[in-house]
Amino acid sequence: MSDSPIIGGGAMLQPTPFHRRTAALNLVNAWERWQGHTTVTTFLSPEDEYFATRTAASLYDVSPMLKYRIAGPDAEAMLDRLMTRDVTKLKPGRALYGPWCDGRGRVIEEGTLFRESAASFRLNAAEPQLFWLEDCAYGFDVTVEEVTDAIAGLALQGPLAKRVLEDIGLGEAARLPFFGLGRFGFEGGEIEISRTGFTGDLGFELWIAPERAETLWDRLMAVADRHYLRPMGSQALNTLRIEAGHILINVEYVGANHALRESQMRTPDDLGLGWAVDPKKPGYFNGRRAIEAERAAGGPRRRLVGLDIEGRKPAHAAYLYAGRREVGQVTSACWSPVLKRNIALATVEAGYAEPGRKLKADVYYVKEVTQGRVEAAATVVEPRFYQPAHRRG
Amino acid sequence: MTGAARQGGRYDVAVVGGGHNGLVAAALAAxxxxxxxxxxxxERLGGMATLGPRSPGSDGGFDxxxxxxxxxxxxxxxxxxxELHRHGLEFAVATMDDVALLPGGELLVVSGRDAETTRRSIGRFSPRDAERFPAFEARLARLADALAPFxxxxxxTLKFQDWAERLEYLRLGWAMRRLGRKDMRDLLRIIGMNAADLTEEVFETDALKGLIGFDAVLGNRFGPRSPNTVYTLLQRKSGTIAGRRGAAALPKGGPAALIAALERAARAAGVEIRTGARVAQVLVDNGRVNGLxxxxxxxxxxxxxLSSAHPRTTLLDLVGVRQLDADLVRSLRHARGEGGTAKVWLRLGAVPDFGLSAGDLGRSRLVFAPDLGFVERGHDAAxxxxxxxxxxxxxxxxxLADAHQLGSGQKPILSATLANVPYRLRNRDDGALKQALIQRTTAALADLAPGLAETxxxxxxxxxxxxxxxxxxxxGHWHHLETGLDQTYLLRPAPGLAQYATPIQGLWLCGAGSHPGGGLTGRPGANAARAALAATRARR
Known part of the structure; x- marks a missing residue:
């Protein structure tokens, strides 16, 4: 038996490598679980954390993100068969985002793939993938290894993120191109930095050995007040990612390997990830035949869309109607502070998914101790609500 | 692809593998x-059927x-x-008798031709069993009849998408319905059961139970107490040979003669047969077969x-995993197919004394499985x-029934098919296994037929x-893949591959790994050829 106490039917959650630092700042003691770890929901004010990200910079601990290293002579070929995008075009020192599917073309997950060298990649995922990756490795000369605990991760996001990096001696990293990746000297050791993130803003993700995580945190926080750099919790992140139109597993869809119901599974086209399926890539990839068959048959039956909803009450889980016909449901909703719009991500029948389509949302909201209900007009829009030019700049 | 590179010739259809299913598929396509x-x-046709004991250096005269x-x-x-009869297929014995050998020289005969012989033979062990046996046989025959058309x-598929498929389900439902309520209930109750429990419900004679239990498991890596061995028994009983359901026949000239008849039928239909032609790769272009x-x-x-090779060989080796979905690769890797059956042949200087005349010996399928525990313990070891x-x-x-099948010097050959021989053997290499098989077989036979060892x-x-x-x-499994319920019909060889089609357009599976499985039935080859021909006709 391990020496960790057993509570509530499971082993005690693990602290992340940044825990001592985040715990000291977590004034409201708001924690949540994320892949066996405790992470911060909010330090004090989600609004403050949100605005820091949109107007200055924030730090978000992404260490619990599952990480897999895939290495060997066939790593490129194996990942090209795994993912719907053309991995053969991914150069060392670059990353790409995309989904991977089962044989029936249903999304297992989507994530970021980092090409660290010609024959070594790292794949980040939200749900355990080792079983699937090992299945996909059969017949390829590769090794698949989970490296989650070997790498601490910190997202530095916001329009001032470059300046923060420059201030701690990582000016070279600040010049990484969008979706670029590199290794840099830092405090007598190494740090890996990628120009990636989940907020839709300018930003970086910093990857470092766990024992050096606190050093990184301290160096960053030492310049925090110069740039209004603030630690951020998951609550603010959720608003940011909805604004960016980033889908979230187990919210917008359930992974094909975990879903109990076929009706909950989604193809890339269902999820608006059709752009990440490369029909011209020469190699076969898992689900290719099924995706091509779905396309040949007229496309997906439903689509993920963005909604612009009248009023200011977030349309959490609202049913959507076209006239009297129920045509879909909201999966994520929020008031967007930066856009001053009431926005949502929703799944609707394909026939009602074209931008400009007017639907009605059945919005329930909390009215002190009762529930209020309002029927709000909802317009279908592209789900990338907030895409500032400086994101890529 | 340039013409110069394709010196192997141009054909509508190429069949991989010259076993009996490959020959059948080729002949039908032609x-x-x-x-x-x-x-x-x-260098030889016939696959496992004619895979003989002619090991290098062997002068056993087992031709x-x-x-x-x-x-x-x-x-x-x-x-x-x-038209296999026109092409030379004849049966030396249309319906073999089953004879259970017992230690001490006793015999129990289940005659394929004469119910009275059977009744008297079983009656010597148990009058009750003798009385019950015809009803039991009729019961299995009715249930096997319901499965036979399939x-x-x-x-x-399980998609219920087109009318032909719905019709197939209706047909399946109708076959069940036609059984009547009583038999349908019986079938549903016993199909997942083990053969030992079923026979123990009905019979008290160990020799009879052992015989049925053995037949239920031969060829698969099962014991009579393994689940769904009633199903494998029914499947065995559902075949028809020489007009009799569930019987076994002895072709004149042996299985080699069946292969020869199939070869003649194939050549007569215009099939070009090449031996020594090893296929290295199925060429795939844009998801379609583009040659070999x-x-x-x-x-x-x-x-x-049409490939009659093992489904794993066809898809994982000849096509390659890079053309396939990883979940399909997983199903194929997980499909169980480790062989559990071996052979020993003895050339004897004289007709052995099993207590039967030479004529009866020639007509008999002798089974040494004296009780259920004997077979089950063998399975436990394996x-x-x-x-x-x-x-x-x-x-x-x-x-002894067909002089063509005598060995050199006109001596009888005893052919023994051994159950429960593990493919993956602990602490013994294959050479030692071979010696042990020979030693244990001859020791057992020496007990059963006095004087045999000396000849x-x-x-x-x-x-x-x-x-x-x-x-x-x-x-090395004689069905390629086991035929338990989890690897049969809709699920054979793996979910999604049961219609003989593969994800590679134009590539079809036509071997024992496909429905309904191994044995000299020709059915996988015929069904696959029909499916492939229908698909190409539709595209023309």
Missing amino acids: RAGRSVVLLEAG SAGAAHLVDGLSPALVQGL LDRVPP ALADGSEIDCRTV KYGELPDRLAMEITLPG IEAVEALTPKQVEAATGAPG
């Missing part, structure tokens, strides 16, 4: 007007012997459709390939990778590993 080439890697010694489910439609049909690459470097130009001390076996002496002139054995090496079928 009869439908296609130009057909059949490519066999080895006519093959791994198969009886035929028990050859599709009657096929015999007729390919052996010749392409299984539907042979090991000698030549290429065959064709758009339709499942832990041990060779059982005492082997359950099926024995024929075909030369042995030559011995040979064939292990699952040798079957694997000689045929390329991984595991």
Whole structure:
């Protein structure tokens, strides 16, 4: 038996490598679980954390993100068969985002793939993938290894993120191109930095050995007040990612390997990830035949869309109607502070998914101790609500 | 692809593998007007059926012997459709008798021809069992009859998408319905049961229960107490040979003669047969078959390939995992197919004394499986990778009914098929296994037939590993894949592959790994050919 106490039917959650630092700042003691770890929901004010990200910079601990290293002579070929995008075009020192599917073309997950060298990649995922990756490795000369605990991760996001990096001696990293990746000297050791993130803003993700995580945190926080750099919790992140139109597993869809119901599974086209399926890539990839068959048959039956909803009450889980016909449901909703719009991500029948389509949302909201209900007009829009030019700049 | 690179020729259809299913598929395709080439890697046709004891340096004089010694489910439609009788197929014995051998020389006879003989023989052990046996046989026959039509049909998918598929489900439902409520309930109750429990419900005679239990498991890696062995028993009983359901027949000239008839039928239909032609790769272009690459470097130009090789060989090796979905690769890797059956042949200087006349011996399928525990204990050993001390076996002496099947010097050959021989053996290499098989078989036979040991002139054995090496079928299983309920019909060889089609357009599976499985039935070959021909007709 391990020496960790057993509570509530499971082993005690693990602290992340940044825990001592985040715990000291977590004034409201708001924690949540994320892949066996405790992470911060909010330090004090989600609004403050949100605005820091949109107007200055924030730090978000992404260490619990599952990480897999895939290495060997066939790593490129194996990942090209795994993912719907053309991995053969991914150069060392670059990353790409995309989904991977089962044989029936249903999304297992989507994530970021980092090409660290010609024959070594790292794949980040939200749900355990080792079983699937090992299945996909059969017949390829590769090794698949989970490296989650070997790498601490910190997202530095916001329009001032470059300046923060420059201030701690990582000016070279600040010049990484969008979706670029590199290794840099830092405090007598190494740090890996990628120009990636989940907020839709300018930003970086910093990857470092766990024992050096606190050093990184301290160096960053030492310049925090110069740039209004603030630690951020998951609550603010959720608003940011909805604004960016980033889908979230187990919210917008359930992974094909975990879903109990076929009706909950989604193809890339269902999820608006059709752009990440490369029909011209020469190699076969898992689900290719099924995706091509779905396309040949007229496309997906439903689509993920963005909604612009009248009023200011977030349309959490609202049913959507076209006239009297129920045509879909909201999966994520929020008031967007930066856009001053009431926005949502929703799944609707394909026939009602074209931008400009007017639907009605059945919005329930909390009215002190009762529930209020309002029927709000909802317009279908592209789900990338907030895409500032400086994101890529 | 340039013409120069394709010196292997151009055909409508290429068939991979010259076992009986490959021959059947090739002959049917050619009869439908296609130009057909059949490519066999080895120098001989017949696959496992004629895989004989002619090991290098062997001078055993076993020329006519093959791994198969009886035929028990050859599709009657096929015999007729390919005019196999015109091409030389004859039966020396149309319906073999089953004879259970017991220690001490006692015999229990289940005659294929004469119910009275059976009644009297069982009656010597138990009058009650003698009384019950005809009803039991009739019961199994009724249930097997309900399954039988589906052996010749392409299984539907689980998508319920088109009318032909719905019709197939209706047909399946109707076959069940036609059984009547009582038999349907019976079938549903017993199909997942084990054969030992079923026979113990009905009979008290160990020898009879042992015989039925043995028949339920022979060929698969099961014991009579393994689940769904009633199903495997019914499947065995659902074949028809020489007009009799569930019977076994002895072809004149042995299985080699069946293969020869199929070869003649195929050649007569216009099939070009090439031996020594090893297929190295199924060429795929944009998800479609675009020919075959042979090991000698030549290429065959064709758009339709029927492969009778093991499904894993066909898809994982000849096509390659890079063209396939990882979940399909997983299902194929997980499909169980480690062989559990071996062969021993003895050339005898004299007719052995099993207590039967030479004529009766020739007509009999002798089974040494004196009780259920005997077979089950053998399975217990095998499942832990041990060779059982005492082997359950099926024995024929075909030369005594058909002089063509005598060995050199006109001596009878005893052909023994041994159950519970593990493919994956602990602490023993294949050479030692071979010696142990020979030693344990001859020791058992010496007990059962006094004086037999002294007349042995030559011995040979064939292990699952040798079957694997000689045929390329991984595991060396005579069904390629086990035929338990989880690997049958809609699920054979793996979910999504049950319609003989593969994800590669134009590539079809036509071997024992497909529905309904192994044995000299020709059904996978015929069903696959029909499905492939229908699909190409639709596209034309």
